[in-house]
Amino acid sequence: MSVRTDTALRTAGGWLxxxxxxxxxVFALHGxxxxxxxxxxxRIAAAPVKWRVAHWLxxxxLSSFAVTGLLVLSAASxxxxxxxxxxxxxxxxxxxxxxxxxxxxxxxxxxxxxxAGRREAFEAWWxxxxxxxxxxxxxxxxxxxxxxxxxxxxxxxxxxxxxxVGAVAGVASFxxxxxxxxxxxxxxxxxWVMASMLMSxxxxxxxxxxxxxxxxxxxxxx
Numbered sequence: 001m002s003v004r005t006d007t008a009l010r011t012a013g014g015w016l017x018x019x020x021x022x023x024x025x026v027f028a029l030h031g032x033x034x035x036x037x038x039x040x041x042x043r044i045a046a047a048p049v050k051w052r053v054a055h056w057l058x059x060x061x062l063s064s065f066a067v068t069g070l071l072v073l074s075a076a077s078x079x080x081x082x083x084x085x086x087x088x089x090x091x092x093x094x095x096x097x098x099x100x101x102x103x104x105x106x107x108x109x110x111x112x113x114x115x116a117g118r119r120e121a122f123e124a125w126w127x128x129x130x131x132x133x134x135x136x137x138x139x140x141x142x143x144x145x146x147x148x149x150x151x152x153x154x155x156x157x158x159x160x161x162x163x164x165v166g167a168v169a170g171v172a173s174f175x176x177x178x179x180x181x182x183x184x185x186x187x188x189x190x191x192w193v194m195a196s197m198l199m200s201x202x203x204x205x206x207x208x209x210x211x212x213x214x215x216x217x218x219x220x221x222x
Contacts, residue, residue, distance in 0.1 A: 006213075009079070012071035013210030019064030020204035022057050027197045029054035032189035033180065041122050044114035051114075055107035062096040062103060065139065068207075069093030078153075084145055091142035098135030105129045130181060137177040143199055144170025150206070157209045158202070166202030169195045 029050055034040040044051045069092035072079055080086045106129050113122035147166030150156045156163055172195035179188025 008071050008075035009077055010211050010213060012068050012075065013207045013213070015064050015071065016068040016207030017204055017211060018207075019061045019068060020200045020207055022061035022064065023200040024197055024204070026054050026058045026061060027193050027200070029057070030193070032193050035180075035184075035186040035189070037123065037126065038119075040126075041114045041119065044111055045117070048111050048115045051111050052107045055103045055111075058103035059100055059107065062100045062136075065096035066093045066100070069096070079146075082149075085149055088142040088145040088149075092139055092146075095135040095139035095142065099133055099139070102129045102132040102135075105132070133181075134177075137174045140170045140173035140177070140196065140199060142170075143203060144168075144174070147202060147206075157213070158205050162202060162205060166199060166206070169199035169202060173199050 034043055069089045072089045073086065073093070080089055105125055109125045110122065110129055113125055144167045147163045147170060150158060150163035151160045151167060153160075153163075158166075173192055176188045176190070176192030176195055179185040180192055181188070
């Protein structure tokens, strides 16, 4: 592994750790979505500052995830060997950028409509934001692929068991979103929040460990 590759991966680890810390804070503030749209509007109107803060933090986190994916892809290391791995890191970047518009809309137009009691405007912006938020569901699947490959690596960045947990959490995050937002199953909202926080805990560990790794004589990195 070249010095350039080593630097890119260590830098990517720092960005991933920052993105993960922010995302954990986001879900702690955000909580599960209400099954009823009217109830969700009321919830936002009752605590607009909290909702805005959560989504500005989300915008920062998603931007950091996007940077992470770009840095990993540019490093040309073992993290991106194979079509699945390379595609997963690309989806992390594209999915994060796709969902960034959700965070911005939620922090501005959605909150403004909720606090003003403009139901039609709220519903229109909510539909837009929810559609764009699908990007995060695919980021979760991409992270599941990355974690699964780490769980099978001969030299994983985190312990294999932790990577396995990260993979399961990524799949559960996607499943929770699909259940709640596509199939209308209320419990999916809780699954989505809890699984996403667990997934972010693994990406935090992964990012911290990656940022500490130094160039190895073998010229490879797990």
